[in-house]
Amino acid sequence: MNFNSPKVDQKMALVRTNKTWEIPESLSTDEADFWNRRTFLKSAGLIGTSLLFSQSPLSAATAGFPTKRNPKYNLIEAEKITEEKYVTGYNNFYEFSFDKEDVKDKAKHWKTEPWSIEISGMVQKPSSLDVNELINEFGIEQRVYRFRCVEAWSMVVPWDGFPLKKLIEKAQPLSSAKYVKFISFDDPEEAPGMKNRSYPWPYTEGLRMDEALHELTLMVTGVFGKPLPNQNGAPVRLMVPWKYGFKSIKSIQKIEFTDQQPKSLWNELAPQEYGFYANVNPEVDHPRWSQAKERPIGSWFFQKIPTQPFNGYAEEVASLYKGMDLKKNY
Ligand code: MTE
Numbered sequence: 001m002n003f004n005s006p007k008v009d010q011k012m013a014l015v016r017t018n019k020t021w022e023i024p025e026s027l028s029t030d031e032a033d034f035w036n037r038r039t040f041l042k043s044a045g046l047i048g049t050s051l052l053f054s055q056s057p058l059s060a061a062t063a064g065f066p067t068k069r070n071p072k073y074n075l076i077e078a079e080k081i082t083e084e085k086y087v088t089g090y091n092n093f094y095e096f097s098f099d100k101e102d103v104k105d106k107a108k109h110w111k112t113e114p115w116s117i118e119i120s121g122m123v124q125k126p127s128s129l130d131v132n133e134l135i136n137e138f139g140i141e142q143r144v145y146r147f148r149c150v151e152a153w154s155m156v157v158p159w160d161g162f163p164l165k166k167l168i169e170k171a172q173p174l175s176s177a178k179y180v181k182f183i184s185f186d187d188p189e190e191a192p193g194m195k196n197r198s199y200p201w202p203y204t205e206g207l208r209m210d211e212a213l214h215e216l217t218l219m220v221t222g223v224f225g226k227p228l229p230n231q232n233g234a235p236v237r238l239m240v241p242w243k244y245g246f247k248s249i250k251s252i253q254k255i256e257f258t259d260q261q262p263k264s265l266w267n268e269l270a271p272q273e274y275g276f277y278a279n280v281n282p283e284v285d286h287p288r289w290s291q292a293k294e295r296p297i298g299s300w301f302f303q304k305i306p307t308q309p310f311n312g313y314a315e316e317v318a319s320l321y322k323g324m325d326l327k328k329n330y
Contacts, residue, residue: 062227063132064140067160073143073216075156081144082155084224086297091231092149093250095184095191095203107230110190112251115235117167121256122177129170131235135221137170138162142225143218148280148311150244154294159239160222165213167255173209177257180212181205182238185253199265205249206262206276207240210320216241216313219252242310242317244278275330279321280311284330 075081089104096106117134120126140160147155168180184203188194194201211217218239221228228234233250240247246266256262266274273287282292293304310317321329 063135064160064221065225065227067140067142067222067225069142069144069158073145075144080156081158082296082298087155087157087223088229088232090297092245093193093231093233094199095193095201095251096231097193104229104231106192110230110234112230112234115253117236117252118254119171119256120254121181121258122174123257124172124174127171129167131221134167134170134219135162138166140221142222145216145218145239145241146311146313147239147241147245147248148294148307150246150274150278150286150291152286152289152291152294152307153297154305154307155297158224159218159220160225160228161218161220161236161239163215164217164219164238165215167219168213171255171257173257176259178209178259179257179262180207180209181254181256181258181262182207182249182252183254183256184249184251200268201265202253203249203265204262205238205247205264207247208261208320211240211317214317214320216316220248242279242313244280246274247278277321277326277329279317279326279330280307281309281326281330282307283309284327 090100091103093103097103116128116130118128140162142158142160144158147157182205186202220237220239223232236252237250238248261276267276285291291307294307295304
């Protein structure tokens with residue numbers, strides 16, 4: 001990995017060879033400085049005064065806990081994980097609010113149990129699967145993944161969940177199915193952001209079948225060893241760690257197997273800015289900003305670290321895109 005400090009390289013060499021998904025010590029950041037800056041901006045009246053990071057109610061899907069961290073997807077040292085208050089207090093969930101720090105409050109009364117996922121399209125047998133039953137059937141584990149938003153900030157998060165592959169195998173798609181389409185919920189009464197009908201709700205996303213079946217692709221039902229809070233996409237969301245965060249659709253209600261490349265909400269709104277693949281790529285800039293670096297949330301405001309191809313998971317996933325022009329297929 002290209003941003004390990006020499007100290008860490010030495011340490012890693014002594015212990016074992018680390019996988020590219022393991023996070024180097026140099027990612028460790030100082031939370032206090034970030035918050036001091038926020039306090040300053042706030043007192044200067046530059047940001048909203050909403051109550052940040054108050055305790056949120058957890059969603060109800062408690063099945064599967066406690067989880068064990070899978071050592072295959074772990075850190076070198078645990079303290080590089082982004083603080084929980086940022087992970088659960090700085091959210092993109094446009095159905096509820098366009099203000100990241102307001103999502104938690106707007107979503108706090110939302111009921112997400114019972115919840116089932118409707119399986120349709122090119123499958124042996126369409127079905128409706130209860131999330132808690134899926135958790136009981138597959139079990140869940142914890143994995144620490146890098147998380148890189150297209151907006152050039154990043155986090156390191158311990159997600160709890162099960163591989164999407166298990167669900168796909170259960171759903172038994174036809175061999176003619178080439179893509180998986182994910183559709184989120186549609187409820188403007190509960191989610192005030194959805195009253196803005198200039199967005200093509202519900203939020204939708206898609207993956208190629210081989211991406212969906214990849215071992216890194218996770219169906220997330222928890223974070224920090226607890227059920228997923230509403231603001232993070234309760235009760236079940238996707239996590240595709242080598243892609244920009246917008247691919248990781250929250251609160252999935254429908255999964256459809258298809259032979260057509262699915263349209264996604266962002267792709268429909270601004271195709272020149274948000275492609276279907278959305279693989280993290282420091283060499284392909286967003287039309288309005290560079291993607292070469294990222295700001296770890298919780299770090300100094302001006303601290304930037306280099307963004308890695310495929311968000312540091314190139315060894316595991318680059319072969320999926322062999323022969324493809326990644327500048328065209330952004
Ligand atoms: N899923 C839904 N349904 N609605 C959204 O607005 N935002 C996406 C993604 N999934 C979004 C979504 C974006 S842009 C990002 S960066 C991540 O969720 C944010 O996940 P987080 O709030 O858990 O950090």
